[in-house]
Amino acid sequence: MRELCVAGLQTASVPGNAEATFKRTAEQVRRIRSTFPATQLVLMPELHLSAVEGLLDEPESYPDQVAVTLPGPLTDQLGALASETGLWLVSGTVYERHGTDIYNTALVVGPDGTLVATYRKCFPWQPYERTTPGDRFVVFDIPGVGRIGLAICYDLHFPESARQLAWLGAEVVLQPSLTPTRDRDIELVLTRAAAIYNQVYVVSINAAAPLAVGQSTVVDPEGLVRQLAGPTEEVLVDVLDLDRVDLVRRRGTLGLNRTWDLMDAHGPHLDLPMYGGRSYRPRPTGASG
Numbered sequence: 001m002r003e004l005c006v007a008g009l010q011t012a013s014v015p016g017n018a019e020a021t022f023k024r025t026a027e028q029v030r031r032i033r034s035t036f037p038a039t040q041l042v043l044m045p046e047l048h049l050s051a052v053e054g055l056l057d058e059p060e061s062y063p064d065q066v067a068v069t070l071p072g073p074l075t076d077q078l079g080a081l082a083s084e085t086g087l088w089l090v091s092g093t094v095y096e097r098h099g100t101d102i103y104n105t106a107l108v109v110g111p112d113g114t115l116v117a118t119y120r121k122c123f124p125w126q127p128y129e130r131t132t133p134g135d136r137f138v139v140f141d142i143p144g145v146g147r148i149g150l151a152i153c154y155d156l157h158f159p160e161s162a163r164q165l166a167w168l169g170a171e172v173v174l175q176p177s178l179t180p181t182r183d184r185d186i187e188l189v190l191t192r193a194a195a196i197y198n199q200v201y202v203v204s205i206n207a208a209a210p211l212a213v214g215q216s217t218v219v220d221p222e223g224l225v226r227q228l229a230g231p232t233e234e235v236l237v238d239v240l241d242l243d244r245v246d247l248v249r250r251r252g253t254l255g256l257n258r259t260w261d262l263m264d265a266h267g268p269h270l271d272l273p274m275y276g277g278r279s280y281r282p283r284p285t286g287a288s289g
Contacts, residue, residue: 002243004145004172007032007039008205008236010216010229015053018066022049022074025091026081028235033085036237040142044092045207046153046178047104049074054180054211055128063131067097070105071115079113086111088142092176092205093121093152101132106150106176108140116140119150123158137164146171146242149200153177156190156204159197166198171221171245175204180212188217188228196223199248199259201240208233221248 009028014020029042050066052058068074074094082089089109096105096118104124108117120134139149149170155161156175165173173194179187184206191202202219206212206229214231218238227236252258 001241002145004142004240004242005036005038005040006203006218006236006238006240007036007042008203008216008218008229008238009042009044010205010208010214010234010236011045011048012208012211012233013048013051015211016051018049018051021051022077025049029081029085029087029089032235032237033087036235038239039087039237040145041088041090043090043174043203043205044176045205045212046093046176047095048092048176048178048207050093050095052178052211055125055178056180060130063095063102064097067095067102069098070094070096070107070118075107075109075115078107078109079115082109082111083113088116090150090174090176095131096120102130103134104129104131104152105134106138106152108150117150119152121152121155122161123155125154129154137161137168139165139168139170146245149173151175153179153187156187156194156202159194162194162198162200162202166200170200171242172201172203172240173198175202177204177206177216178212179206182213184213184215188215188225191217191219192223192225195219195221196253197259199253200245201242203238203240205236221245222253 091107093106096103104121106119110116117140119138122134124131141147147169149165191204195202199221205216208214209231216229218227
């Protein structure tokens with residue numbers, strides 16, 4: 001069985017203090033390692049290490065004040081923490097400065113301390129979020145386990161996001177979020193829909209109260225909710241069986257719906273320009289190597 005033991009850190013930053021937030025987060029990660037020694041990957045909320053005070057209350061100048069260059073001192077710190085703990089760290093997102101642009105960027109650091117992947121949010125929550133949109137979706141491989149896709153909060157309001165990640169071979173979609181508004185209930189529907197449409201796991205980790213409303217969740221590739229947090233600080237620990245993604249795609253959701261097979265059969269006869277005439281089947285992950 002290809003297992004991925006994830007720990008979703010539903011927490012809140014120290015508002016306006018990135019240094020204190022990192023220090024507190026590092027201690028939380030160390031406690032996760034000691035308390036749940038089987039953990040392989042820790043996922044944090046959106047903009048957590050940028051120590052935002054809340055998107056709706058954020059001064060217009062704040063992203064420019066705290067934006068970091070990648071790679072840089074922050075990824076060095078994360079690399080040291082990952083090496084110390086032996087964990088994959090998906091450290092939520094940060095404000096990234098690149099030239100004159102500021103992006104909302106997810107970071108993935110491997111257990112050897114290297115920066116494995118970055119993903120710039122393609123669908124900022126406009127008009128409230130003023131970052132520059134990214135222009136591509138990103139997956140990364142955990143050797144011997146599987147392929148992981150990245151989405152950030154509002155991205156999952158767009159079906160193309162999760163579908164593109166699945167087409168790239170993702171078996172799990174990790175979604176750091178920062179939702180302080182009552183539409184979190186809608187987002188929970190979207191996590192299940194993305195899982196059902198694409199037959200993938202979705203792990204959506206929101207910030208905790210008072211910064212956001214919590215309700216982080218883990219959804220399996222049949223759309224069944226495995227875990228749902230409350231509003232306050234929690235750690236969601238779960239072991240994802242990635243071979244189950246293969247099983248669901250072969251045998252169908254609840255043993256009934258083999259959607260990828262039907263796309264193979266009927267997709268080539270449909271006018272779907274978004275696919276550019278290419279295969280509809282998710283790309284192989286090469287995870288068995």
